[in-house]
Amino acid sequence: MIIGIPRALLYHRYHCLWETFFEHLNLQVVVSRETDKAILERGGVCAIDEACLSSKIYLGHVESLLGRCDLVFVPRVSNFGQRDNILCTKFEALPDIVSNTFRHRGIKLLDCNIDGRQSENELSAFMLMRKKLGKKRFQTFYAYMLAKQAEKLEQDSLAREQERRLEEAEGLKLLIVGHSYNVYDKFIGGPILHYLKALGATPIIADRVDRKRALSRAAELTSTMPWLFNRELTGAVQECREKVDGLILLSAFPCGPDSLANEILLRRVSGLPTLNLLVDSQEGAAGIETRLESFIDIIGFRQAAKTAKEASL
Template sequence: MIKVGMPRGLFYYDYYLLWESFFKKLDIEVVTSIRTNKDILDLGIKSCVDEACLPIKIYHGHVEYLKDKVDYIFIPKYVRLHKREYNCPKHLGIVDMINNSVDNLPILISPKITINDIDDFKDTMYSVGRDLKKNKKEIKEAYRYAINSFNKQDEWIRKEIIPFMDNKITRSDRIKILVLGHPYNIYDNFLNMEILDKLYDKGIDVITVNDVDEIEYRLYSNNNMKRIFWTQGRKIVGAAYSQIENYKVDGIIYISAFGCGLDSVLIYLVEQKSHCNNIPFMSMIFDEQTGEAGFNTRIEAFLDMMKWRSESENNFSTLR
């Protein structure tokens, strides 16, 4: 049976179920790299250029891990996922970066994805299926199966990636925090030092951008002087604005990675909006160091500040 490797990084957290179901239905075995750990990070640091952001380095590590175990590695180039929007330039360049940095690669399956909505995946999937020498009937069935499975992507995130949140008990007396960031930052437990679990263990109700409805975040993302043209940017800013303007959360933590150009803009927008609405905000920028002490202290300080504010001392600064 043909084996296709799926690196556990970047758009894995958005489209894994779509592609995994597609390949599975075509009788292709999907081999997903293990969860990120120190070895994956070290592999990525060794092969990737120094200037890249942390998620790109981690992605290189996942490709290094898979390269000797599979016949193909699936690395799509996600250029556009919505009308008049684009992805980060590093997503656009990921195939070329991998090709130039990782030695002894198997064949890459790297379709260019420039679509306006989910229905447009049809052409891309048909072309991937043909490249794998599958016939039209098989591809058609696999495509339908994949689209149906994709409807369960959010459910899959809750069950497979953050199972503790699937069973969480929401209580009105608990502090509610919105954890913002790109999916590969907030759902990669190694990269973010398990922030979601840590907050939950401290009795916080955690929500993420995936808890905000698409119509709602798109609507609120327009509340800017200038239209945001990054798909992830619209999602992050729109989700934040909807929660802040309606006072649905008590605080916001933004998880970012060192070297992220987009976040330098997005953090500023969310921070300003939080400040104007008197909602506590903190950003945390992760890099290659893995010591947790400073990180834990910052979370504790932020939660203490929120607690004091809730006990009527609301003259505390909402920033950091």
């Protein structure tokens, strides 16, 4: 049996968990290719106009998997239980959106339901998938435990690598504050990371800051934000703000949670140059080089003025 996984949305956060789980169940996994113009255009055709760019891209990835796998893995992730650990509603609706969009094209989904408020946690959701996959209870449990182990190792290693870069990198360090599926997507975040490096700056990724530490600091900036991923990003800003030279807020158009979270950051993180980048499906990130160049110039001028002022005292 071949499981298809769209390389979009939560894939960028959970790819290690998902791929390891299926592989330990002896299932073949096929992941859709990196986002390109064709995927973006097809996603735009499949989605409603009001959908955010990230979910349009997701539908393009799903379509690219049709005919290449037996089941397309589309999890429903509503919340992780506690009052403020909810996700954007897109993740709650995803299996319904996908099955309705492709219902005439014979799509078969492998879905699961993570809804901690209804006592359906990640483990129970993964265990229930064994019925559709024809796997035994113990084998599924074992595969899940191995996948969690692999996920933790990967996260720890990424966080360590990031801390090292934060301490050791020369030149400008800019914190990229955005969802993993936007930052790591080849169409949305890819050109931005690439251009920053070409300009000699070091991008520090907020999503790679140790998540527990980041969450524990989010309340210093907001005690009411309900979305888990946005709270992690907010806390990551608190963790890194003394060590970076500027913030780049990266969002996909139109995103409700980010519009609120970014406004909080703009109002409450003072003294740090901040660039708000909104990527849409028309031009993607390709047209924003000039804004990145100006931002880096402004930081340079500010730092030069500060050094001159300190020297004159």
